[in-house]
Amino acid sequence: MSDQKKTTDAKDESELLGLRDEIDRIDGDILQLISQRAKCAERVAEVKLKADPEHAVFYRPEREAQVLNRIMAANPGPLANEDMARLFREIMSACLAHEKPIEVAYLGPEGTFTQQATKKHFGQWVKSRPMPAIDEVFREVEAGAVQYGVVPIENSTEGVVNHTLDTFITSNIHICGEVELRIHQHLMAGPNTKRDKITRIYSHQQSLAQCRKWLDAHMPHAERIAVNSNAEAAKRVQGEWNSAAIAGELASELYDLDIIESNVEDSPDNSTRFLIIGREEVGPSGDDKTSLVVSMRNEPGALYNLLKPFKEFGVDMTRLESRPSLTGNWTYVFFIDFVGHTSEENVQKTLASLKQTAADVKVLGSYPKGVI
């Protein structure tokens, strides 16, 4: 080695040691600050308990959205806004668990995208409980067995999850948040299964539909078998030769499967929106959405009457979905999402006007727009 190279290496080494000292010092500061933050959260819990010992609400989605939005707006870089928000998401998750551990039911089994969405929204500290069906998630929340639930509501390529919409018609649950998840589907199998020997592919019917073109092009002869969830598909192929599953990464880890081909979804920006459901109403965060179910009488101009108040009071409708009403033949209910919170004046005027023409208006909830 030349003398010059030795000198450069020694200089680099000493710079590295100096930088590590700096990182140690910063970590010490972060540690102290996180501890101070956790002590504040502890105090917040005491204040909430003192104000209402029986019904204190520890999880505050509107406040969490404000914290994350503020962090993203103030982020000086070089870390991306979303990465920074994820770090703070976890700090808040730990603080909330320290205040009061909360339990959340989700559409299981373990390894589903809904579990991934639950962790994305509540952070790693949440205690999550898998349920075998969407209505059971609703039932657990209604019965008070868990505080919150997470259910899928719509996919960018496959449209709405009708089962979730229908369950809202009859339930008294509130929507208290939303979270969107990028969906990456992978083809996976046990170590004894070779790609060219695959004769059966299991997945949830929506996931099979999201990968239809890829399957037609690359696996045209394999039988496609729809099962209750993609995690169940992964579980099944664990013990079956010559079978594969299409599911998310979490399922491959959980059931010890090898990913044979990644990202087999047809649309590169395939994403699913999930709703957080609970029993309490949520206060305004400053950047909110509201969801309604409206039943209209079957008469001429019904749809016009439904839309008119939104135009009149300048409320921005972001989604309109119709479903059979479950009560009478050929009558429909409308699911509406719009920007704003029920505490805002133009929203209150819109709702009052709607109530004059509609057979029924049910507010499912006002909640902060998904942040990460």
Ligand SMILES: O=C(O)C(=O)C[C@]1(C(=O)O)C=C[C@@H](O)C=C1
């Ligand atoms: O501000 C509150 O109400 C808190 O409980 C504190 C805190 C936080 O860590 O920032 C924790 C949990 C809530 O969901 C919201 C925020």
